[in-house]
Amino acid sequence: MAMDVIDYEIFGSEMQYVEVELDPGESAVGEAGGMMYMQDGIQMDTVFGDGSQQQGGFMGKLMGAGKRLLTGESLFTTVFHNESNGKRRVAFAAPYPGKIIPVHLTDIGGTLICQKDSFLCAAKGVSLGIAFQKKLGVGLFGGEGFIMQKLDGDGMAFVHAGGTLKEMVLAPGESLRVDTGCVVAFQPSVDFDIQFVGKIKSAVFGGEGFFYATLTGPGRVWLQSLPLSRLANRIILSAPAAGGRSVGQGSLLGAGVLGGILGSDE
Amino acid sequence: MSDTRFRGRLFGPGLPGSGAPATGRWSDGGSLQVAEEGAAGRLLQADHPAVDAAGFNASSLRISWQGEDGAYAFIIEAESERTICCAAAPAAANRHLAEAAGVTTRLERRFRFGAVLLGLILILPLFGIGLFLGNSDRVADWVVKRISTEHEAQLGELILAQTRLQMKVVDRGPAVEAISAIGSRLTTGSVHRYRWFVADRPDINAFAAPGGVVVVYSGLIRTAGSAEELAGVLTHEIAHAELRHTLRGVIKSLGLHALAALVIGDVSGSVFAETATRLTELRFSRDAEREADAEGLRRLVAAHIDPAGMIGFYEKLAAEQRLSPPAILSTHPATGERLESLRQEVSLQKGKWQPLPVDIQSIKNSFK
Numbered sequence: 001m002a003m004d005v006i007d008y009e010i011f012g013s014e015m016q017y018v019e020v021e022l023d024p025g026e027s028a029v030g031e032a033g034g035m036m037y038m039q040d041g042i043q044m045d046t047v048f049g050d051g052s053q054q055q056g057g058f059m060g061k062l063m064g065a066g067k068r069l070l071t072g073e074s075l076f077t078t079v080f081h082n083e084s085n086g087k088r089r090v091a092f093a094a095p096y097p098g099k100i101i102p103v104h105l106t107d108i109g110g111t112l113i114c115q116k117d118s119f120l121c122a123a124k125g126v127s128l129g130i131a132f133q134k135k136l137g138v139g140l141f142g143g144e145g146f147i148m149q150k151l152d153g154d155g156m157a158f159v160h161a162g163g164t165l166k167e168m169v170l171a172p173g174e175s176l177r178v179d180t181g182c183v184v185a186f187q188p189s190v191d192f193d194i195q196f197v198g199k200i201k202s203a204v205f206g207g208e209g210f211f212y213a214t215l216t217g218p219g220r221v222w223l224q225s226l227p228l229s230r231l232a233n234r235i236i237l238s239a240p241a242a243g244g245r246s247v248g249q250g251s252l253l254g255a256g257v258l259g260g261i262l263g264s265d266e
Numbered sequence: 267m268s269d270t271r272f273r274g275r276l277f278g279p280g281l282p283g284s285g286a287p288a289t290g291r292w293s294d295g296g297s298l299q300v301a302e303e304g305a306a307g308r309l310l311q312a313d314h315p316a317v318d319a320a321g322f323n324a325s326s327l328r329i330s331w332q333g334e335d336g337a338y339a340f341i342i343e344a345e346s347e348r349t350i351c352c353a354a355a356p357a358a359a360n361r362h363l364a365e366a367a368g369v370t371t372r373l374e375r376r377f378r379f380g381a382v383l384l385g386l387i388l389i390l391p392l393f394g395i396g397l398f399l400g401n402s403d404r405v406a407d408w409v410v411k412r413i414s415t416e417h418e419a420q421l422g423e424l425i426l427a428q429t430r431l432q433m434k435v436v437d438r439g440p441a442v443e444a445i446s447a448i449g450s451r452l453t454t455g456s457v458h459r460y461r462w463f464v465a466d467r468p469d470i471n472a473f474a475a476p477g478g479v480v481v482v483y484s485g486l487i488r489t490a491g492s493a494e495e496l497a498g499v500l501t502h503e504i505a506h507a508e509l510r511h512t513l514r515g516v517i518k519s520l521g522l523h524a525l526a527a528l529v530i531g532d533v534s535g536s537v538f539a540e541t542a543t544r545l546t547e548l549r550f551s552r553d554a555e556r557e558a559d560a561e562g563l564r565r566l567v568a569a570h571i572d573p574a575g576m577i578g579f580y581e582k583l584a585a586e587q588r589l590s591p592p593a594i595l596s597t598h599p600a601t602g603e604r605l606e607s608l609r610q611e612v613s614l615q616k617g618k619w620q621p622l623p624v625d626i627q628s629i630k631n632s633f634k
C-alpha cells in the first residue's frame with residue numbers, strides 16, 4: 001500500500017504541537033482527542049481500527065477491537081483527509097509537557113515499537129498494531145512495558161515523549177537499564193526485557209522494588225525523562241481528596257505470583 | 267559460495283545508528299558475507315559469526331561478530347528472510363540457527379500459556395457464577411438439607427428483627443389472637459415453634475419466614491371475607507415455611523449475593539441484611555406454588571377447616587388483579603390454571619368442616 005508522504009513542522013519547546021501539511025487527496029491518522037486545529041477542506045472521518053487496511057472479515061475486526069480495548073485505546077481512529085485542491089494543514093498537540101519525535105519509518109527499517117500512550121499521529125497507511133512484551137521474566141504484567149504499540153509502514157509517524165527526550169544509539173551488544181516507564185520507543189532490533197528489582201514479597205504486597213527494562217543493541221532507542229504515570233502519581237498523591245494511592249508500577253495480578261508460575265527467562 | 271541471498275539490517279561502526287539495509291549470503295565454510303545496499307555500500311566478511319535469537323520478543327535472527335573496529339550485527343527480522351537464511355546455511359551454522367529458532371518458538375509458546383492462564387484466572391469467578399446459576403436449585407437443596415431447625419429459627423428471628431425496622435409489627439391484639447387460633451390448628455405437630463404477627467400495612471400480603479415466624483398484613487385481613495378465607499392464605503404460607511421454600515429462597519439469594527460480593531470484592535455484612543430485607547420480594551417457582559397449594563389444602567382438611575375459603579380468597583385476588591395486582595401475587599404468582607386445579611382438588615374433599623370460632627368483622631373493626 002502506498003504511503004502518503006507528508007510534510008510537517010513542530011512548534012513550541014516544552015508544550016509542542018506538530019502541524020502536518022497534506023497535499024490534495026492525502027490523509028493522516030490520529031487519535032480523535034489529539035487534534036488541535038485543521039484548515040478548511042480537511043474532512044474528519046472516524047474509522048473502525050486504524051484505517052490502514054480493511055481487516056479480514058468480521059473476526060479480524062473483532063480481534064482488532066478486542067486488542068484495542070485491551071490496551072485502553074479507543075476503538076476508532078480518526079482519519080483527516082484533504083478533500084480540497086490545495087495544500088491544507090492539520091495540527092496535533094502533545095497531551096502533556098515533552099517533545100514530539102518525528103520518525104520516518106523507512107529510515108529505521110519500517111517498524112517502530114513504542115509505549116502505548118505515546119502515539120500522536122501518522123501518515124495514512126501506517127498501521128497501528130499491538131505488541132505484547134512476550135519476554136515475561138519476573139515483571140509479568142507489571143503495567144508499563146507489557147503492552148506496547150507497533151507502528152508499521154514507510155511513512156512518517158509522530159510519537160510523544162514526556163519531559164526531556166533522550167535519543168540514543170546502542171551498538172551491537174551494548175545494553176542499558178531503564179525504568180520501564182521511561183522507554184518511549186525503540187527499533188525492533190533492540191532486545192527489550194523487563195525485570196523486577198527487589199524481593200518478590202514486596203512485589204505482591206507492595207513496597208520497595210521496581211521494574212526496569214534492559215535494552216540491548218543494536219538499534220536506536222528514545223527515552224523520556226517524565227513518564228505520564230510518574231506525573232499522574234505525583235498529582236494523585238498531592239491531590240487533597242485522593243487517599244494517596246500509587247498506580248502504574250503496581251501490577252495487575254501481583255507480578256511475583258504469575259512470574260513465578262511462568263518462570264523467568266534467566 | 268551459495269548464491270542465495272537474504273535481506274536484513276546491518277549495524278556496526280561507521281553505519282547509521284538505526285542500521286542500514288543489507289543483504290547477506292553464506293559461504294560453504296560457514297562464513298557470512300554482508301553487503302550494504304547502495305552504490306557506496308560496504309562489503310563485510312564474518313568468518314565465525316555467532317548466531318542467536320534477539321530483538322524485541324526474540325523474534326529476529328542476530329548474526330554477530332567482532333570486526334577490527336568494533337562489534338557488528340546483521341539482524342534479520344522478516345520471517346520469510348529468516349527462512350531463506352536458515353535454508354541456505356552451511357552445516358557449521360545449522361545447529362546455532364536451530365537453537366535460535368527454538369528460543370523464538372519457546373517464548374511464543376510460553377506467552378500463549380501465560381495468556382490462557384491469565385484468561386482463566388479472570389474468567390474463573392464468572393464461570394463460578396455461571397455454574398451456580400445453572401445449578402443453583404441443586405446447590406440450594408444441598409445447603410437446605412444441612413440447616414438445623416435451631417438455625418432456621420435463628421434465621422427467622424433475624425428476619426423478624428429486620429421486618430420490625432421497616433414496619434409496625436404487633437404480636438398481640440384481636441387480629442393476632444384470631445390468626446394464632448387458626449394457625450395453631452394448621453400447624454399441629456410441627457417441629458417449629460410458630461409465632462404470629464400482624465403488620466400494619468395496607469397491602470394484601472403475608473409471609474412465613476423460616477423457623478415459624480408468620481407475618482400477616484392488615485390489608486390482607488381487611489380483604490378476607492371470612493375466617494375460612496383467612497385460613498386459606500395462612501395455610502398456603504405455612505406450607506411454604508414447612509416445605510422450607512422460604513429457607514431455600516433465602517439461601518439461593520444469599521448465595522448469589524455472596525458470589526457477586528466475592529467477584530466485586532465487597533465482602534461486608536450488608537449482604538445478609540439486604541437479603542433478609544428482601545424476603546417479601548422472594549419469588550417462588552410455579553412448582554413450589556403448586557406444592558404449597560397441595561400441602562396447604564392437606565393441612566386445611568386435616569384441621570377440618572372448609573377449603574372453600576381458600577378458593578374464595580384466590581378468586582378475590584384474581585378479581586383484584588384486574589384492577590391492580592395485589593402485592594402477594596407478585597411473590598406467589600396465581601395463574602388461572604392453578605386456581606382451576608385447586609377447585610377440582612377441593613371439590614373432591616368431603617369432610618366434616620368445623621366452623622372457625624373467629625368473628626372476622628370484629629377484627630376488621632379493631633383496626634379502625
Ligand SMILES: [Zn+2]
Pocket residue numbers: 502506550555558597598
Ligand atoms: Zn405461595
